[in-house]
Amino acid sequence: xxxxxxxxxxxxxxxxxxxxxxxxxxxxxxxxxxxxxxxxxxxxxxxxxxxxxxxxxxxxxxxxxxxxxxxxxxxxxxxxxxxxxxxxxxxxxxxxxxxxxxxxxxxxxxxxxxxxxxxxxxxxxxxxxxxxxxxxxxxxxxxxxxxxxxxxxxxxxxxxxxxxxxxxxxxxxxxxxxxxxxxxxxxxxxxxxxxxxxxxxxxxxxxxxxxxxxxxxxxxx
Numbered sequence: 001x002x003x004x005x006x007x008x009x010x011x012x013x014x015x016x017x018x019x020x021x022x023x024x025x026x027x028x029x030x031x032x033x034x035x036x037x038x039x040x041x042x043x044x045x046x047x048x049x050x051x052x053x054x055x056x057x058x059x060x061x062x063x064x065x066x067x068x069x070x071x072x073x074x075x076x077x078x079x080x081x082x083x084x085x086x087x088x089x090x091x092x093x094x095x096x097x098x099x100x101x102x103x104x105x106x107x108x109x110x111x112x113x114x115x116x117x118x119x120x121x122x123x124x125x126x127x128x129x130x131x132x133x134x135x136x137x138x139x140x141x142x143x144x145x146x147x148x149x150x151x152x153x154x155x156x157x158x159x160x161x162x163x164x165x166x167x168x169x170x171x172x173x174x175x176x177x178x179x180x181x182x183x184x185x186x187x188x189x190x191x192x193x194x195x196x197x198x199x200x201x202x203x204x205x206x207x208x209x210x211x212x213x214x215x216x217x218x219x220x221x
Contacts, residue, residue, distance in 0.1 A: 011212030013076045017205015020069030024198045027063035028191070034058040042184045045194050046129075050114035070198065071106045073205045074099040080208055087150060087157045094146030094164075095204070101139035102201065108132035137175075140197055144168040160207060167200040 031048045032038045035055035038048070049059045078099040081092050112128035144164045151161010174192025181189060 007209070007212030010076050010080055011209050013072065014205040014208030014211075016065075016069040016076075017073040017202040017208070020066045020073060020205075021198055021202040023063055023065035023069065024195075027059050027066065030062055031055040031059045039184075039187065040191075041187050043187045044190050045187070046109075046114055049109075051125075052115065066198070067106060067110070070102050070201050073201055073208075074102040077204045077208045080211065084211075087154050090146055091150035091154065091157055091160075094143045094150060097139050097143035097146065098200075098204075101136055101143060101197070104132065104139070105136045105197075108136070140171065141168065144171070144200070160203070163200060163203045167196045167203075170196040170199075 027048070028040075028045055032040055032055065034057075035048060035053060038055070047053060048055045049063070050056065053059070074095075078095050080086070081095050086092065109129065109132060112125055112132060114129055115123055115125045144167055147157075147164035148161050148168065151158045151164065170192050174189045174194070174196065177189030177192065178186055
């Protein structure tokens with residue numbers, strides 16, 4: 001175990017995980033005020049940032065830290081666990097896949113936002129938005145499963161494994177609930193899915209910040 005005398009910049013950057021969570025939460029809560037008729041219980045969060053949404057400008061302002069912070073935080077965690085050889089290759093792979101998911105989500109959804117808020121998916125823009133969703137969901141599930149397995153096998157990352165399990169369960173509750181419940185409650189369960197990834201990103205950021213005090217830097221591969 002190597003003792004760090006003081007936190008390095010990369011550890012301090014872990015706090016961006018908390019900032020991006022606050023930014024996203026603020027956008028979710030405040031943006032509807034600029035969208036007359038928006039019903040958060042039945043409408044998706046992505047409708048708030050659709051190209052024709054009256055709340056788009058406010059969303060972009062409030063979610064600006066989230067858009068950048070989610071990628072920065074996940075990338076810093078990925079670099080740190082790779083550089084320090086934290087835990088096993090399985091654990092590091094889980095972190096790397098979660099980071100890739102954040103990049104695809106950030107770039108993909110900004111390239112292909114929904115054209116019409118609350119409308120049917122018919123045009124190219126809407127289709128590409130859904131195409132981006134496929135790898136985002138797949139990578140989210142795979143990365144969380146790998147981190148859960150790593151947490152079960154290695155005590156040093158058990159805490160992250162537990163949080164990964166919570167995030168995965170929350171994601172499934174949101175996904176399944178969105179299809180099972182009445183359309184008037186779609187938005188409630190959809191937010192379970194979106195917050196699961198954003199929240200877990202914040203958890204990784206906190207662990208990165210804490211890791212500046214003491215870290216095991218040997219691999220068990």
